[in-house]
Amino acid sequence: MLHFDSDYMEGAHPAVIERLAATNLDQTSGYGTDEVCESARDRIRTACTAPEAAVYFLVGGTQANIVALDQLLRPWEGVVAANTGHINGHEAGALEGLGHKILPLPHHQGKLDAEEVRALAEAYWGDENRDHMVAPGVVYISQPTEYGTVYSLPELEALSQVCRDFALRLFVDGARLGYGLAAQLPEGVAVPALPGLARLADGFYIGGTKVGALFGEAVVFPHPAAPANLASTSFGCRLPEADRIRALALRTCEPLDSHFFTIVKKRGALLAKGRMLGIQFDELFKPNGAEGADAAEGGESVSVVEAVGDAGAAANASDETRYLACGRHGVQQAQKLQRAFVDAGYELAMESPTNQVFPIFTDADRQRLAPHVTYGFWERTPDGRTVTRFACSWATRPEDVDALIALL
Numbered sequence: 001m002l003h004f005d006s007d008y009m010e011g012a013h014p015a016v017i018e019r020l021a022a023t024n025l026d027q028t029s030g031y032g033t034d035e036v037c038e039s040a041r042d043r044i045r046t047a048c049t050a051p052e053a054a055v056y057f058l059v060g061g062t063q064a065n066i067v068a069l070d071q072l073l074r075p076w077e078g079v080v081a082a083n084t085g086h087i088n089g090h091e092a093g094a095l096e097g098l099g100h101k102i103l104p105l106p107h108h109q110g111k112l113d114a115e116e117v118r119a120l121a122e123a124y125w126g127d128e129n130r131d132h133m134v135a136p137g138v139v140y141i142s143q144p145t146e147y148g149t150v151y152s153l154p155e156l157e158a159l160s161q162v163c164r165d166f167a168l169r170l171f172v173d174g175a176r177l178g179y180g181l182a183a184q185l186p187e188g189v190a191v192p193a194l195p196g197l198a199r200l201a202d203g204f205y206i207g208g209t210k211v212g213a214l215f216g217e218a219v220v221f222p223h224p225a226a227p228a229n230l231a232s233t234s235f236g237c238r239l240p241e242a243d244r245i246r247a248l249a250l251r252t253c254e255p256l257d258s259h260f261f262t263i264v265k266k267r268g269a270l271l272a273k274g275r276m277l278g279i280q281f282d283e284l285f286k287p288n289g290a291e292g293a294d295a296a297e298g299g300e301s302v303s304v305v306e307a308v309g310d311a312g313a314a315a316n317a318s319d320e321t322r323y324l325a326c327g328r329h330g331v332q333q334a335q336k337l338q339r340a341f342v343d344a345g346y347e348l349a350m351e352s353p354t355n356q357v358f359p360i361f362t363d364a365d366r367q368r369l370a371p372h373v374t375y376g377f378w379e380r381t382p383d384g385r386t387v388t389r390f391a392c393s394w395a396t397r398p399e400d401v402d403a404l405i406a407l408l
Contacts, residue, residue, distance in 0.1 A: 002373040002404050006210075007176065007330060007355055007393035013212040013322060015283045020214075020276070028275045031261075032057050037278030040218075043285035044206065047321060049195035050222040054257040056264065057218055057277035061175040062091045063269045064205045064217040066098060069138060070267065071260050072169045072203060073100050077137025079171075080117055082107035084146050086173055101134045109350050110145030114158035121166040139163055142173040143197070143204075144180040148352030153190040160200040172197060172204035178211035178327030178394070179355040184335055198222035202256065206281075212326040212394045213280040224256040288325040326394030330355035333401050334392040344408040349378070349387040357390040372407055 003009055011017065028034035041055040058064045065087055069079060078101035081088050087095050088102050096102060105116050117139055124130055139159060144150045151159070163170045174180070183191045197204055201222065208216040264270045271277060334355040341348065341359045349358040358378060361369075362385050376389035392401070 002400050004373060004375045004390040004392065004396075004404065006376065007179075007391045008210045010393060010395040012214040012280065013284065013326060013394065015286075015322060016213060016280050019279050019283050023275075023279060026275075030272045030274055031270055032274030032278060034275045034278060036275045036282055040278045040280075040282035040285065043282060043321075044218055044220065047194050047285055047323075048198040048220065048222060050198040050220075052223060052225060053198065054221040054224045054255075054260070055218055056257075056260060057216060057271070057274060057281065058205075058264065058269050059215055059217070059271055059277070060209060061086075061173070061205075061207060061217055062094055063267070064219050065091065065140075065173055066094045067260075067264055067267045067269050068203050068205065068219050069095055069100065069140070069171060070098055071257070071263050072171060073137045074135075075099065076135055078103045078134040079138045079140045080105060080112070080120060080136050080168075081140040082110060082112050082145070084110055085140060086142055086146060086175070087140060089146075103134065103136055107145075107147075109149045110142075110147035111149060111151060111155065112139070112141055112159065114155070114162050117159065118162045118165070121162065121168065125166070136166070136168060138169040138171050140171050140173065142175070143192075144176050144183065144352075144354045144356070147350050148354045148356035148358065149350065150180050150183045150185070150191055150353060152185065153192045153196060156192050156196070156200050163202075169202040170200065172201045174205045175207040175217070176210050176355065177204075177207050178323050179330050180327075181324055182327035182331045183353040184331060185353050206323070208277075208280055208284065210393070211323060211330075212284050216277040216280050218277075218281050219260075221257045221260075224258075284323040284326070285321050288320045288322045327355075330392045330394050330396060333396045333398065334390070337390060337392065337401050337404065340405040340408060344405075346408070355392045357392075359388055359390070361386050361388050369407060373404055 028036065037057060040057070044055050045051050045053045058067065073079065079087065079095065080103045083104040084107040088104055103120065105112055105120060121136055124133065124136055127133065139162070141151060141159065160170055162168070180191065181193060185191055192200065198220070199222070203219065203221050205220065206218040208218065331354055334352070334357050338348070338352065338357045341357060346359040349360055352358060360381060366386060376391065378387040378389045380386055
């Protein structure tokens, strides 16, 4: 049986497992205060070109979303998100359970439109009854989106500018960020790299659970110091003078991550054995190196280490991190599969440049493939067919992709 249900079905990159085993009996301080976690933070700061970034390690994606958003929001504020956003549709009301309303906007292949966000902010600030309303406080996006699509650099810049204009925070859910960074976009279209993300967003997280770690997400506040926040939000802010002063004063009186450790604890998200998280990101953000140089011969299966190494070699970047190599491998396998679906005559619900593929199946297609492969249900179409999702990962074996293609 072949399995393409999700991108977190496997364990972890072998380097992570080896490091965990080698340090199993080491004794370190708890709660992420150890030297391994600090090393991982430094590696992430370097990758983001953000030396002052505050980095915190949490266990899972929903946990990272609600704790970070709880930090960024004031009690009277809500979150602007696409109606298909993960926090809106697949987190069981976790954020709203904390008292923060989600303010949904229509999605465009999973993405928010910057001008629609601007219109929402203008409508709020132009409403004389706004004191009776939930104020927009944060704009939430995922990179990639629920549909496997990504925000290009110009699209992210446009959203960031709207946030600056209205003293909003921009937060990026990076559960699959490794695959977003490796997205295969048309020539001339740029996807934001980590330094660009750090420049444009107020907070984001680097997903590990789906990109090479056993579990874990790294929450990053790239520029937490109050002066930097003040400079970024006051420039070009279009609120009326009195409202601008009030909004900026509320936002900049403390560093952006002030008391975040306490919020993490309050929400039950603080892991006592914090080094278990630090070790994983310390390994994933090391250079990918020469793994996979000795390819299997004689038709033997290519190992996970070799497959990921080949992805890094294909990028021809000696300083590429294991994390990005993991993302590239998953995207490469998914793009091969996506082309095969099209060549076999299947319609795609949308074209994804990342690690998720969305072919539309008839009931007969599903019955024919059921004994051979598992995959995700997405939605039913008006004509009674089914949008499905096939997810590749950092550990997807090329021979499994070939076997699936042979079934099409």
